[in-house]
Amino acid sequence: MTISYNWLCDYLPEAIDPEKLSKILTSIGLEVESLERYESIRGGLAGLVVGEVLECGQHPNADKLKVTKVNVGAGEPLQIVCGASNVAAGQKVIVATVGTTIYPVNGDPLTMRVAKIRGVESHGMICAEDEIGLGADHAGIIVMPENAVPGSAAADYFKPYADWIYEIGLTPNRMDAMSHYGVARDVCAYLTHHSKETKVKSPLTGPFSADNNSKPVKVTVQNKIDCERYAGVSIAGVTVGESPKWLKDRLVSIGLRSINNIVDITNFILHETGQPLHAFDADMIAGNEIIVKNLPEGTLFVSLDEKERKLSSEDLMICNGKEEGMCIAGVFGGLKSGVTAATKNIFLESAWFHPVSIRKTSVRHELRTDAATRFEKGVDISNTVNVLKRAALLIREIAGGEIASEVVDVYPDPKPKTEVTLKNHYLKKLSGKNYHSDAVKKILTSLGFDIVREGIDEIRVGVPYSKPDISIPADIVEEILRIDGLDNIEIPATITISPSVENLRVKEALRDKIAGYLVGQGFVEILTNSITNSRYFDEAVLETTVKMINNLSEELNVLRPSMVETGLEAISYNLNRRNNNLQFFEFGKTYTSKAVGAYQEDEHLCLYITGSNHEDGWREKSKPQDFYKLKGLTTAVCELCGLNNLRFESAGEQGTVLDVYHEKTWLGKLRAVDAGKLQQFDIRQPVYILDISFASLENAVSSNRITYREVNRFPVMQRDLAMVVNRSTTYESIEQTVKKVKLPKLKDMRLFDVFESEKLGAGKKSMAISFLFSDDEKTLTDKEVDGMIARLVQGFETDLAAEIRK
Structure with a gap:
């Protein structure tokens, strides 16, 4: 909620310092998230003065420059070099003297100083519009009216608007504070309680009477449930045009665009009182009759944004005497009955619509307007007519015309107070x-x-x-x-609580341990939206996807069935900003549906890597991230959780997808993102993803038994073995062969070299592996180790057709 300080002070008996007011607002539950200075003209024209050009001569060293003498109302006239073609003696101009800071429309602020321009000293600057933020014109300097007084402040002529703007974090239940008057009422209540009785200055006062009854409009409410009160009044002979400066300043300061005086007044009243209004072109109301009703399902309606919409039978409509829709009640106006520059007569509406009805209609048509936001939270039904009168008088004052009917107020069942x-x-x-x-x-x-x-x-x-x-x-x-x-709120000296005790917090401990490790490895944690775009997925996936019933945008309409797409969104966002080397991890959830009401929620741990492992340096060049880097990280994360002896099984072409197992438990999937998916997100570099089922990981950790063994007192013996195998042979197949040989004294093995060359033979490669042997009870002899190596060699030759390199 955006609140203007100047506007708010209109309803306070006395102005309060902006900072003090900020503390009061936060104290009464209207949390001020920011307080910023607003200026319609940046810098507020501070330091700029009116000057009179006394002399204007040619610059001795430049054909396009003039040397002027300017009277600025104090001291000797200033010598100023000017390049404007329209500068002339006798003119009243705007001058930025030495020491003044100007704020151009485009560019950084500039502080004036004495300068030499082509050998001639210049003591200031004669200004054009764009140079001081007044406009975009740079065709020449600003020429002031003849009656402008030299030395007077430019701000006195142009009257730039300055204000303080509060951004309030309004909780959803505080409909009463969704207006300047509502906020002022709370402030006055606070002052009354803490200092002296303070009455809010209500704008809803003053006499009201119709000028005549030349434009009466009949109102019939057929749906009395969704419209409990409807009021309106006619105003004839208005002139639709530009709003006065004070009104535009009020609206622009809180981020609204000025449209015309009629629309601006309805917006002003909305933000003043919280009551939405709607103005119809009265000449477009067939039969001079308003009917509030629901139209048949599928009725076509063209709204103000020139879009044709299919109405639901549940949409409340404001119709004319021919029962044609003119406005979606409380949400959005219609194209045919809207106020235009040619409008002369208007009918002004003020009503109370049922919050649930407005909410459903607003979401159904994706029209999240300011009016709908107020109606769906509930507006003050007692002020319907008072606000209408206030707006009618303001329209007559600003747009002219006369109030051409008595106020129509259809309120058949007055609502009792709770x-x-x-x-x-x-x-x-x-x-x-x-x-x-x-x-x-x-x-x-x-x-x-x-x-x-x-x-x-x-x-x-x-x-x-x-x-x-x-x-x-x-x-x-x-x-x-x-x-x-x-x-x-008083804080007691003692607090009695019953602490909760959680016997097993495996999940939280796992998350903390994994997150700490990954951050140490240079990863950054991300948190992506679990609501995503259905266009990312094919029909097969969408069949089991949970779809949003009341999605607020076309881009966010399903709960994600996969973590991949939202992670790629984050990667794409960073790549577009030249953050090319990325390592992300995320704990998140996916959602699927087997049938209506049968939903499944799964928790995941995902790792994403792309780009290089680090930036190039003078000591070491960077290396691209690859599939093997992520496979190693997978092993490291699982070992960190106490899960050793992982198994990777190919689940895709050319090993681009691997299933990860711990013993018989499936943990997740390791993949290189395919080119089609990367293209979908406009990513032009490889991306590798590990997707672990966190429930499976948690179960595996919970069922895993950790045993302690004393550190071996006997030395470890190492043997290196190089073998020539088929190019398609994987390291995993070598591991499987080693397991078949069953060597209990073999403690570890690791691949340390892969070499490919036509000299080895067509389709061949060399793999070099280190084997570590140890016995818990004695020191191994070379003969024992050689015997175990011989058994390994035999296994490799039999299972892999390997040729041992000598």
Whole structure:
């Protein structure tokens, strides 16, 4: 929620320092996330003055430059070199004197100093529009009116708007604070409680009367459930045009675009009071009748954005006398009945629409408008007519015309106020603080609550219509705590708690251990959105994908069935910003559906690597990340968790996909992302992904037995063996052969060299492996080790047709 300080002060009896006001807002639950200075013209034209050009002569060393003498209202006239073609003696101009900082439309701020231009000193600058942020024109200098006084501040003529803008982190239940007036009401309640009684200055005051009844409009509400109150008034003879400066400044400062005076007034009222309004071109209302109803399923409607939409039978519509849709109630207007530059007569609508109906319609048509956001949270039904009158008077004041009908107010079943009883002991129990009954009444009445009944130990209040979220005693306690100040909640000297004890926290310990290791290896943890785009997946995958019913965008419409795509989004984002060497890891979840209501959620650990292992340096050149790097990391992560003797089985062509097993337990999949998937994300370098089922990993760790053995006292003996094998032979097949030989004294083996050459023979390669032998009870002899090597050689020759290199 964006709040303007100047605008907010319109409703406060006295202005409060912006920083102090920021603390008050946060204290009452309207957390200020940022407070920033706003200037319609950057720098606010500070230091710029009006000058009078007394003399204007040719520069002695430059044909396109002039040397001027300028009176700036103080001291001797300034000599200023100027390159503008339109500068002339007798003109009133804008001057940036020495020491003044100017803020060009394009470019960095520039502070004036004495400069020599082609040998002639210049004491300042005569300014063009774009040089001081007034506009984009650079055709020549600004020429001021003749009555401009030399030495007077430029800001006095152009009156740049300056403000402080608050960004408030509004919680979803605080519909009452979705306006400047609502925020001001809370601030006044705080001041009343903490200092002196302070009344908010309401904009909804003043006499109202119609000028005539020349443009009456009949209103019929057929759907009284979704539209409990509907009010309207006609205004004839308006002139649609540009809004006055004060109105544009108010809207632009909070990030809104000025459109025309009629639309700007409805936007102004929305952000002033929280009540959405809609203006119709009255001449487009067939039969001079408004009918609030639902249209048949599939009815076509062209909205203001010129899109044709198919209506649902549940969409509430504002129709004309021919029962043709003119507006999707509370959400979006129609093209035919909207206000245009040619509009002369308008019908202004103010209504209360059911929050659930508006929410469903807004989501269904993907129209998340400011009006829909207010209606779906519940607006103040008691202010429907008051706000309408306020807007009508403002339109008459700004756009001219006359109020051409009495206010129509269709409110057949006035809504009773919600009443809530608060007991004193309950207030003490929830707040932890003893409040005097007078303080409680003072807080509640300042917020608009009615005191219905008072008892010895309780109070019954009527809830204001502006607070539709309040229905139970705990809500009243929250209001009292807010206005007293959330930072004033007392902290007791002692707290009694029952600590929870978790006997086994394998999952959390695993996550911490793995994350710490990967960060140490140069990985960065990412957290990607579990809602993703269905276009990433083919029809076979989408058959079991969980689809969003109320997705807010076309790009985010399914729960991810795979971790790959969201990880590639993060990689693509970084590659587009020249972060080419990436190592990411993520703990996340995927979702599948076997049938309606039968959903499955799986947790994953994913590693992503791409680019080079490090940047090039003078000592060492970088190496590209590859499949084997990730395979080694897979082994390291699993061994870190106590899982040794992993098994990798090919699950794709040319070994680009490997299934990872620990004993008989499938842990996950290691893959090189295929070219088609990379192209989908516009990635032009290889990406390798490890996707581990975290549940499988957790189960394997939980069932794994860790045993301790004393460090061997006897020496380890090493033998290296090089063999020529077929080029298709994998290291895994060598490991399988070693296991078949069954050598208990063989403690470890590792591949340290692979060599390929036509000299070895067609389709051949050489693999060199180190074998480590050890006995727990004695020192091995060369003869024993040679015997074990001989058995290995025999196994390699038999199973792999290997040729041992001498």
